[in-house]
Amino acid sequence: MAHVTLIGNLRQFTGGVTELEVTAGNVHQLFQRLGEKYPALLPHLETGSAVAIDGQIYQDALLQEIGPDSDVHILPQIAGG
């Protein structure tokens, strides 16, 4: 199972939970699973979140694969100037 950590304000949509284990083959599935458990979280995942998988940050990458033991962080999306 992938170990998922929610960074920042996302905890307010999970009742304070910031770390959990999730089975998901890619980012899209991860969002679906989290959304099933915490419906209020889903819109904030689909828009405005980046996902770090084993240290590598992905933005707008629904099909990015997640390994069975991946370390995943869900972060606010980063842009630049």
Add this chain to the structure above:
Amino acid sequence: MAKHHITATVNGDPVEFLCEPQETLLDALRDQLNLTGTKEGCSTGDCGACSVTVNDRLVCSCLMLAVEADGKSINTIEGMAQGDELHPLQQKFLEHAALQCGICTPGFLVAAKALLDRKPDPSEIEVRYWLAGNLCRCTGYDKIVRAVLDAAQQMRGA
């Protein structure tokens, strides 16, 4: 209000154009003569992007009225290269990567040429103070100053 008829020399060529009394030389160069190499950055003479020479004097063209150009000889960035041979300043700017976005570059080249026409062997400090009226936001001026000093050296045949 009736327009004024202006006759001048620009980059060695005789030109004529019509302009309104409040138009600046910068406006006339860009809008009447389609010489858009000279840029407008501030219109208050603070940024130097509009630098041209008028009768060999370095001028902010945004601070000069177009009507004042009558009978004068104006040189802009478009007149700096000779045919397809770039002026040493232009060449050195490229070699030293002394430009990033390039918006300030025409103003710097005209201003630097005005310096070297007067003082072929300026020090770094003299180059920096002469060019203090030309703002650049991209380069931090380092490569610009190096390019000017290098061009000066080449032009001196040193």
Add this chain to the structure above:
Amino acid sequence: MQEKVKDGQSSPFQVVGTRPVRPDGADKVTGRAKFGADLALPGQLVGKVLRSPHPHARIRSIDASAALALPGVKAVVTRDDFLEQSSEFIPAGEMMINYRDVVRNVMAREKVLYEGHAVAAVAATSAVIAKEALRLIKVDYEVLPHVIDVVEAMRPDAPVLHEDMRTAGLEPAPTTASNVAKQLEIGHGDIAAGFKEADVVIERAFTTKPVHQGYIEPHACVASVSEDGQADVWVSTQGHWVVRAHCARLLGWDIGKVRVTAAEIGGGFGGKTVVYLEPIALALSKKARRPVKMVMTREEVFKASGPTSGAHVRVKIGAKQDGRIVAAEAELKYQAGAFAGSPVQPGAMCAYAPYDIANVKVVGYDVVTNRPKVAAYRAPGGPISEFAVESVIDEIAGKIGIDPIELRLKNAAKQGTKAAYGPKFGPIGMVETLEAAKSHAHWRSPLGKHQGRGVASGFWFNIGGETSVSLGLNEDGTLSLTAGTPDIGGLRASLCMMAAEELGVPLDKIRVQIGDTGQLGYNFLTGGSRSTFSSGMATVEAARDVMKEACRRAAKLWELPDDAVEYSNGGVRPAGPNAGKHAPMSLKEIAGIAGKTGGPIVGYARINAAGAAPSLATHIADVEVDPETGKVSVIRYTAIQDAGRAIHPSYVEGQYQGGVAQGIGWALNEEYIYGDDGKLQNPGFLDYRVPVASDLPMIDTVIVEVPNPRHPYGVRGVGETPIVPPMAAIANAVANATGVRFTDLPMSPPRVLKALDEARAKGTAKV
């Protein structure tokens, strides 16, 4: 002096790492290159914007009838010409924009929220007539009290900008309106426990003022809408696909009907990642049935584009006597301007990012004020928070009695470190830049009277993103490369070099252009230090696509399997057991027969570039403080930063030097000065004082290369990190020179003098 630090290997590359003249260079030094204001279309009208004189007011009514009746006026637009937008966050640019706010910033709807806020616009046959028309537009304002200071705006009794704003991130959700759009928190560990362990704790409060990106080219565009609804926009922008999306959205048009061409851009630094004039120009052009050109004046740029936040920052750091930082806390209050969306989130995430700290907590507030809506500015949010952190780290070093570089080395983030914002780092160059600083001659050189030295480090994330590139092999073997990320400072040179490196062809056989939105798939904007990384990655992929197809064509002709032909030395040849069976064919020869062997050979890449990696930096600054005037002069500066791999070292150096210059301006002189009336007092370059050539020394650079394993050439974005360290490097140098710690920027002469006088009265000044 410019140096490079590598791992000692000789270069495996032919082209990458060299310094050729950029391909767009001749046009830039002769005035031929066309920037936003350089296009003129036949029949074009001049567009001008009517702007609010009040910092905060309700709009009761707008009557433009007299303006419309003026001879020469061909169109007028107001809020009614843009579609109302529901509140919806879109990741379509910097810092998560909300279209409901975007449409209001482009043109005020219910209220004007800052002096300079656009209220209406006209298109007329001349600038004189357009200005007269603006005077004839009658706007009935109900003036409201305003608030421009971030702390004032957070007070419960402050004038409220948006009656429906409820602070996001609070539990339970609040029910009353606030100017705090969002409250956020990041961190890990237990800072209370951490501070208990500390031998030394330093807590300081800092303030920074809003500053502007200061690009020399004002915003400019030409829009032309034809009778069948096809629209064209010529604009200097950091992202023309983003412009297209925003305009289509605000006007309710199909995206495909709008084509945007990126002009050369005269500086952006984040400030040209959003729209101001373009939707207005399009709306005017549609009504007038003629092209409309709009150019901002410098005053409009300052008042009505997007400066960055001013902020109040509190930092508290605890360390053990041996230098280990055991707890780090920060509270960031950033002002967003008139609408939500300051860069407080990235500011919070990168505040402590260069370090490996077990206990971190950063709280941030995004606060609206009656000022122009902030836009991105080079590493948005980072310079502010990292200024505060790097200043306190310097004080900690002084208190413990440890060299400031050593202190940073002891706590430096490395590969595998859990970042302050969560994930573990891949390879990063924090240690390498610190070691390079430590061994640099600058660090050891002697200082003179009234001089001081400061060091500071800095971090920025860098991004990848959607990128499309097309690489066509022409019939004569030359190549046409079309990319979609506007070139703001040398990108075309780097792309050309990467393509030449891959294909083994001379640089001058590749012509590179930035295509318009009709010519390529989507490209996210140039920003986030992404263009060399992302368009470079796409260019390499497209080049490999060409090479593969070239091999395939030869294989067919030679009756060999596809994988029995290899690309080498700018051509194709049989490989392995078939080597020597046929004479190699050059890419030129392949190009010559492409049409007859299946059709044109064009390499494409359409990717969401992933694998962007952070760039770390350490800067050393020497200053001299004039004890009589308070003037701080920067007398020596060295910028050391990890580029991963420098494709064209001159342009990498240029990014370092440019960011340093902006950071020095931010530290010493730049600020938005407002009166109590909420109006900007210095909207011009005379009084908004950016560094000029006589203010700065040569800026030495050292390019460190810790390659990014996720990029074919190891590239890391470099554009933003350089602006992060200078404010603290300078403040630390001034503290070193004077004995006075400055926590409020800018450190302009009157402020420095005042502080010196106070310190002299107390006997604590060194000058």
